[in-house]
Amino acid sequence: MASILVNSRSATINKCSLLIEHFCTPLLTRFKATSVKQTPAEYCLDLVRKYDYENYLCALLLPNTVRSAALAIRAFNIEVARVEEQASDTTIGKMRLKFWEDTVDKIYNDTPPRNPVALELHRIVRKHKLSKHYLKRLIVARSEKLTLSVFPSLESLEAYAENTASPVYYLLLEASDIKHVRVDHAASHLGKAHGITNLIRSILYNAQRRSIVIPQDIMMKHNLSTEEVLRGKSRKEIGDAVFDVSSRAKLHLEKARSLRNDVPKKASAIFLPAITIDFYLERLRRVDFDIYHPSLQHRSALLPIILFWKKLRSLPY
Secondary structure, three states, rough: OHHHHHHHHHHHHHHHHHHHHHOOOOOHHHOOOOOOOOOHHHHHHHHHHHHHHHHHHHOOOOOOHHHHHHHHHHHHHHHHHHHHHOOOOOHHHHHHHHHHHHHHHHOOOOOOOOOOHHHHHHHHHHHOOOOHHHHHHHHHHHHHHOOOOOOHHHHHHHHHHHHHHHHHHHHHHHHOOOHHHHHHHHHHHHHHHHHHHHHHOOOHHHHHOOOOOHHHHHHHHHOOOOHHHHHOOHHHHHHHHHHHHHHHHHHHHHHOOOOOOOHOOOHHHHHHHHHHHHHHHHHHHOOOOOOOOOOHHOOOHHHHHHHHHHHHHOOOO
């Protein structure tokens, strides 16, 4: 019976995801010819679909004029973010990030390397006149993290979240030709909420790599040692620590939502990831912030439905 339920849930997720892909992916991408080589745009789409599925669904629900920009920007962010897990040591990680830093410079000099993400990002940068410093900011934040063994405080984690998530939203707003300080303010808070939530979701993965992302001040508050987190002991105390961190994410999410009247209608879809953040935080709350709970380890069948419904009805994030 359990296997039947799991298979049913997986089938529902696939059907809902395919529904979004059917209506929102360009026809040329859905039924591409049997060419052996992918285009840079197709490569970016597949990269985001594989490594950032929730944002992939949100990107598909964006207007046609912004969708390709979102996929290119998020593909670039994935490449930069994955350096830490791919590099065997800090020196190699720094070298790989230096490659992406040089790549950004070459993109803006109209000499991008023959890399599919670089080529697609170059096309998007030229089309939408995106700001170089936002792309550089994503690289700098990841580079600093390579030499940062722990987050000393919740504020330092919050700053990292801002620098690794908010620039993506600023770039998407630029691609939509939206420049307003109040909208940027909402994007900043959403980026912080998104980045913090991503870090919560990575706690178990990082623990397997003997890395701690729970801030040290929060661990001290709940009398947690590094080994307890790495070994999954003191689960109640870990849950209490996760509650404190997730509360900060929720605070920023609510602040972003309090500013939604300042967000023009044509930009509302850019803020759709607020739905995915809220959805995960609610799931986390329902299991009393137990990050080990099995229900948090798989995709939800409801999320694609909720995203599609919000987009279909033009409901606020």
